[in-house]
Amino acid sequence: MKKTKITLLAATLLMGGSLLAACSSDSDTSASSSSETAASTATTESTDDVVSTASISDQTSVIETALSADGNWIVAVTDDMTFDADVTVDGEFHDKGDDASDIYRKFALYSQDEDRNVTAEYTVTVPKLVVNSENFNIVHGVIKGDIEVNANGFVLNGAKVEGNVTFTSQEFQDSATLDEDGASVTGDVTVSE
Template sequence: MKGKTAMLIFAMVLALAGCAQEPAPPAEPSQTPTPAQTTPTPTPTPDVVTTASIVADADAFKKAISGTGTWIICTIKDMEINEELVLEGEFHDKNDPTKDLKRKIALYAQDADHNVTARYTLAAPKLTVKSPNARIQGGTFKGDVYVSAKNFELVDATVDGNLYFTGDDAKSTFKMDDKSKVTGKQELKK
């Protein structure tokens, strides 16, 4: 019986040894490429800002309407500025040189679908418009507006004051939609 037991154990060891998993081949060295060393590319400084200037105070507004400001100036509340303002400089629509010259004072807020959600009043004794193709849109300017540039527009806006044109070209190219109004005079004043 000892012989049969020994034989049975021997047979089981052989059977188990034959069913054992073969050893895996040795792993090859990793072929992962080493990332190349790169020198960071400096971010170019833009010549002009392409976004709207969102303004909430007099200093920001005056900077935005200056000759070094932005093509669109958006107020986010009613503002009173107790000094004369000058909108000057030539800016392209969205600062794209392939587009027309354009300048906008946006006295309103809008939702994602471009529906006007709020209108604001900007009060100042005088606003002189020297930027061509400028417009006041969506709210009220309280004070007198002097236009020296061609193609000034009022779009869904009110001038609560007088609108003076300093030259024939400024007057003859002025446009106002049917939603806009001027409460005072509209005249040539050289």
């Protein structure tokens, strides 16, 4: 029974591989290897472990866990979602989940076709998104709510923020990029120190 569940999860992850590729930017050349790695992981870990490491979802509880220190380097939503409480992005992660790679974390608010054309963008409504992870990159879509940044390297890449962005130090603001690929902030951008 357990082996059947694991096999079913592996098949589901393989079918979702195109979504993982969707979360890849043009500079990410190994997006398909991410889906292969996820499928491989699903076949070797217990069902509970596979479910707890899911990073692609339309459920707020899954996304909140995926953004925590126990989550993944890449987190993708598959629909609009609303959080009733603040959400914290925590932990140190590396590009493609490889500890030898640069520190990097991606929050994908979009889907795309096999040619990497964005086909849909999603809105995440949250009172406040608290960013404690270094090099956190929000790609496409909309964040409706405020963002507090407590780490270096924050990036908005084609994303829109309908709210304020507050940096807790000038260093964090100086290291941020808020206008990549047409990104914008409708509220105030400030430093609170």
